[in-house]
Amino acid sequence: MIHTISVLVRNEAGVLSRISDLFSGRGYNIESLTVAPTLDTDFSRVTIVTNGDDKVIEQITKQLNRLIPTIKVMDLPVEDAIEREFIMCKVCAKDEHRSEILRIAEIFNAKIIDVTHRSYTLQALGDERQIKSLIELLRPIGIRELVRSGKVVISRENQFQNIKNI
């Protein structure tokens, strides 16, 4: 099972190594990891995409909590989270493919941010499914380079939280 774990940590030297060392030392997987300061720059948000059964995920969240600079750990279920990933993708643009690439870009709301006679560079933003579909559509055309930001998530506000029995 893929899980997205959001960790709020004190923004201090070495905190990222503490987290990544924990994953490597205990044999947990990291699919992607992003880190940046929060609104309050004393803290950073680390978003980790990992996989494992329930027991492993429970241990991961507990072990993350045990780190001294960790303030809060959230294992966000898909339905309670809004997730996005940003990619930049350099695609071979031979004459016969140029219009096809533009069409795909349009469908996914992707922007052309660089263009040459031989290539288009696209930027795109989306959830896991959208990004995956976009990459799979571009793959046969010829992806020369792909850069992914890794996933970030934010919790979804519940618009019904004050209304009961509906």
Added chain:
Amino acid sequence: MTTTEEKSTLMTGAQILLECLKKEGVDEVFGYPGGSILNLYDALYECKEIKHYLVRHEQAAIHAAEGYARVSGKPGVAFVTSGPGACNAITGIANAYYDAYPIVVFTGQVSMNLIGNDAFQEADIVGITRSCCKHNYLVKDVKQLAHVIKEAFHIATTGKPGPVVVDLPKNILTSKADFEWPEKVKLPGYNPTYEGHPKQISRALKLLCNAKKPVIISGGGVLHAGAKEVLEDFAQKLHIPVTNTLMGIGTFNPTSSLSLGMMGMHGGYAANLSVSECDVLCAIGTRFSDRITGNLKKFAPDAEVIHIDIDPCSISKSVRVDIPIVGDAKNVLSAMVNEFDAEHYDINIEEKSKWLQLIAERKKVEPKLSANSGMLNPINVIHKIYDITKDMDAIITTEVGQHQMWTAQLYKFDKPRKFVTSGGLGTMGFGFPAAIGAGIAMKDKVVIDIAGDGSFQMNIQELATCVDYNIPVIVAVINNGWLGMVRQWQERIFHKHYSQTKISSPDYVKVAEAYGALGFRVEKEDDIEPVLKEAISSRKPVIIDFRVEPFEMVYPWVLAGESLHNVLLSNDCPTNKN
């Protein structure tokens, strides 16, 4: 004028550090000087309140600090220099981490401007120790030093205790700041849970009351919480037998009819069978190490499991748990006793009595001696050491191997903090420096390191430390000429291929004399008592070389990966694969 007055209150980082130690009540430290930490030693030269013990190897400084912590309950403190000094300390730090004892290690570091330049004696000790300590710090600003030290001691001693490393660049030790001792620590991400959840406690209590065949496992957490008395009270009220882990030795009176003794790989027959067959298992302050569970899939298969631990990570890590309770063992057990006293639950006494009768029968099953060549038997030596020292309130440390397991099995520790051994990391060479630390913490006590000839040679250089400060540690070398525990595995599992396990020893009597200690050799059983008594009354460092039967085995034995109920009692016992 005001400027000079202000200046006079400024202190160097090294002086601030020593002031902080005084504030924390530290008056004895262990260590070894070197280039990057010289400024600290210079400040120490002027400091009358803190006594420093100079060891002969940094590993020993950390083990001594841990030994000190284990018997006194106070955090142990060690100073080592950068690079090799800090690297030598790592085994000690890891040992304290796995057995959860509070130590604070101050490591020297090259100056901030040299960090990352591969400077002389530079090592990224914060990076290296990250996975083997509870927390670590690189101090980058002398103004933060007092805060860091306050936090370090707080983290080391609270929750599940453990080692904390504070890395001190040379320029931090020399730069100056005002000394201000923080009254409180601010660690928003660190709030250990001490009180168990009341509903969970109540559920667990009712489950134990109704149980027909319950067992309690008492681990090192019971020792840390000081919960021996309340555990004994609880077990007696509910008629529940108690077994202990290696780390939990001394947390339950071993002579009580409810005591099952130690469980695990070399635990007792009755203990391991009871855990395998119980219907409710209440584990307190243990992390369910593979050395106590055996094959996890077959561990306590019919039991509902209650797990009380201060560290949430221990719960459901290896053994599935039905009622988890995160909290301090003493608080949780006290809450159970209070509820029991108030509610007078029925305890299913008839079934529990039957269970205790069965256990009483099983406790009679004892392993046989394996070898009988007429030489001194190591098991008899340890029996004898117990008989002679049992009323002396002695502290016993061990190294790692056969002698360790025999000591754990045979020496009846009826108090916590009297048995000092390396459990989680299994560090050969731990026992002797730990005994030195214990001897320093408890100056009037008899301290005996029951050692193997292999282990003792790993830190034998500490004889010089022991003699310098006249710490009356008795090293009882159970000298069988082999790395006995490994040899035992080779005998049973590797078809007697004794690969690299025959090990020679120097003449320990001469070694003792050369260092200025007393040395004895014992080859006959009749000599054990007079020699040991002479050693104890000498109040000097002593080595006793017990020349023992080489092929004696540690039984009971549950082979690694086997289910806990497959207890082997002798060489003749078939390996039961069921």
